Amino acid sequence: MSTKPAEFHPPVLDKPCPCGSGQTFAACCNPILKREKPAEDAEKLMRSRFTAHVAHDFEHLHRTYLKTSKEPYEPEPEAGGTNWTRLLIRSHETGPKPDFATVDFTAYFQEGDKEQALHEKAEFQRIDGVWYYTRALRQGPPPIKSTQAKAGRNDPCPCGSGKKYKQCCLNK
Numbered sequence: 429m430s431t432k433p434a435e436f437h438p439p440v441l442d443k444p445c446p447c448g449s450g451q452t453f454a455a456c457c458n459p460i461l462k463r464e465k466p467a468e469d470a471e472k473l474m475r476s477r478f479t480a481h482v483a484h485d486f487e488h489l490h491r492t493y494l495k496t497s498k499e500p501y502e503p504e505p506e507a508g509g510t511n512w513t514r515l516l517i518r519s520h521e522t523g524p525k526p527d528f529a530t531v532d533f534t535a536y537f538q539e540g541d542k543e544q545a546l547h548e549k550a551e552f553q554r555i556d557g558v559w560y561y562t563r564a565l566r567q568g569p570p571p572i573k574s575t576q577a578k579a580g581r582n583d584p585c586p587c588g589s590g591k592k593y594k595q596c597c598l599n600k
Contacts, residue, residue: 439483446482447475448515461488466559470529470552471520473559478515478535494553494560511538527554530565 439446445456457479459465460472467473473492480488490501518532532549549566552559579586585596 439479445475446479446512446515448517449475453479461485466557467492469520470522470531470554470559471517473552473561474517474520474531474533474550475515477561478512478533481510481535482512492559492561494555494562497560512536513538513543528552529554529559 439453439458441454441458442452445451445453445458447457449456457476460467460476461480461483467476477489477492480486480492486503487501490496490499513536515536516534518534520529520531522529529552530549531552534545534547536543536545538544547567547569548564551562551565553562554560579593581592581594581598583593585591585593587597589596
C-alpha cells in the first residue's frame, strides 16, 4: 500500500463536476467555491464541500464549517493527500426547523489500489441565508432495524426451549 499522496489534478471548468451532479464544474460548484453565489441548500453545500476536497480548496471548507467560519483561515502546509473519487448523495432532508437540514452521503476515495468509502449523515444550518456544515450526526451506514416482532413476556421463547420468554431468555 502506498503512503505517497495522490497526484493532484484540479477540476476543469468544462468537464463534469467532481460532485457528480451531472453539470460541468463551471456551472455547478465553481461559482460557490469562488464566492460568486451561495449554496442554495444543504445538498449543494455538501457537493461544494466534496469538490473543495477534490480541488484542495481548504479555505472553502474552513469558511463553510460553522465552528471555524468566523476565524481567519490559516493554510496548513501538510493539508491534502486524499484522492477523493466520487460522491453519492443518499438523501437530503430539511426540518424539523426550516433552517436545519441533513444530508446522508457516501464519499469515495482511492487508497492504494482500492476504493474506500466514507459514509456520513451530516447536519447543516442556515444562518442569515448562508448554509454551514455543523457536524456529523452519524458515520457509517444507518442502523439495521429489525422487521420481526419482538417476543412478548408470555410468548414462547424464540430459542426453542418450550418455556415462556419471561422464564427463559428475557433476563439473560
